[in-house]
Amino acid sequence: MDGPGAPVAGADAPGGRADGGWADGGRADGGRADGGRAGGGWAGGGWADGGRADGGWSGEVSAGGDRLRVEARAVGGLRHPNVVEVYEFGEEPGEFGAPATPYVVMELVEGRTLAQVFADGPLPWRTSVRICSQVAAGLAAAHAGGVAHRDVKPGNVMVTSGGVKLLDFGISAPIGSADEQDGEVLGTPAYLAPERLDGGPVRAAADVYGVGLLLYRALAGRMPWQASTVTEMVRAHLYAEPPALPVIEGLPPVVSALLQDCLAKRPHQRPAAAEVARILEDSLRPVSARLSSSRRHFRRERRKVPSR
Template sequence: MRVLGERYRLEQRIGVGGMSEVWRGHDDVLDRPVAVKLIAPHLIESSSAVVEQVRTEARSAARLSHPNVAGVHDFGMSSLLPGTPAPYIVMELVEGETLADHLRAGPIDWHIAVRVCAEVAAALAAAHVHGIVHRDIKPANIILTPAGVKVLDFGIAAIAGEPDSAVDGTIVGTPAFVAPERLEADGVTPATPAADVYALGVLLYLCLARTLPWEPSNLPGVPPNAIPPGVEAAPLPPIPDLPDEVAKLCHQCMSRDPEARPTSFAVALLLAEAVDAQVYVPLTGSAPLVREVSPGQWRDEATDVLDFPGRHRADP
């Protein structure tokens, strides 16, 4: 059995991707189960900057403490392959079903879809208030647990304002959830919370309508399933009893204009209100995007949305 850092025993591989593989492991020092993400050695061989990028991302994610975010515990270097040390990240092991698997199993009630996305939005609000942009919100990175949603994989996260690309200059993320300004930018663009909100809007649309809000394009240079140039996301089809404000909010999140999108704070609070749920939204941090204007009433400074209910939890 392989051991990392003289404490993390790798027990079973539970996920494989192009950049990494994830193992179920055990922390022998603290006697607890963990998830260990091993970065592919070939990435280290192609660029020495990858190690520092992964270290920075691990530090950023470790700053997040939120009930809807899978925590990061540790970072280290693995020497499992001779001559090719590669970074690894030790994370909270989350037991549950991915939203991707849940959607493949069949339709979900709109109340569940809205509640799931409210909790995803709350997780993003926690990241955004710390200046962290996730960059890969999609069903496979969302785990449904008995205690609620957990957002996984801040492995390609970036600090807001930093160049929004991988170390080799390519666009990171899953094409269907990549904001149009990222796809169509000439040169390097900064990472922004608005791009996460766009992905959240696509996620909500997909959960409610079971399809993407545009017809896939075969245009040269357009990634599969990505929104084609100049195309607006389609309005949601009629869904019985779905509040009009949810449908409107979903479409606002997918606006081609980043400035027209609501903040993650507003999305979390409005979606939670629609299903009479509670979310944990941090209202303190680097950017005062939401402020209390009267007891129980909150204003989203970006979009001037008002009248959030007062029963949602917030940082003091």
């Protein structure tokens, strides 16, 4: 069975455990994102210092507290099989006059991060396409809700026996809002879309660029560009065209073409995440089924052409 909740081969291999660390823009390291209490804290979402005194988030909020609040608000309204679910968020009253501590309780997700899966080398093309199709489907749901993830990378994708989960919306932002914060760009340099380096508004297309990089790495076993410094990586994002994929037996040409579209330098040239998910999922179907679907689509489009 394909689709948003389709199982991913090899996903149930054992992994580590992550209790919500933040690095390189935000990351869930290891094999478990936990939604219950552990040792007096909240595993997964975790504790964050600070809060606001007006019944929301009180006082001085640390960077971790800000990210926790952003993630809770971004994911709290999303219900999609490829997005980690938030069950509850609020504040734990402080003791002895201490400020309240914000917390978030999230879905328990067990598996391996895509970063851990990549450590095993290139993936079969069907596995690569299925994973990235589900990542794109989760992003499409977020985009439909007006939110861009802004940190699509292997460490923020959990591969489970039941499908893929998109994690860590800690630096997500409303589409159309200012992308820079105090002159800084949040995210991971290796996965930053070119337009994010030039400022401007938050765009959903930047997440699609991240999906393109995930797909390239999954299929080729490496990134499109070899860069040893952040400066070299930034220059590659801005100016270097991604090299063609190595020959992969059985890979549908539509996947290679879509990959190039996702990595287009200009955001308006990239497809929407929903379209990426649809094309990738369709590429997993038997050739006869794909041809039949294409014919039906052509007939629908032909009927739309006005008569002269």
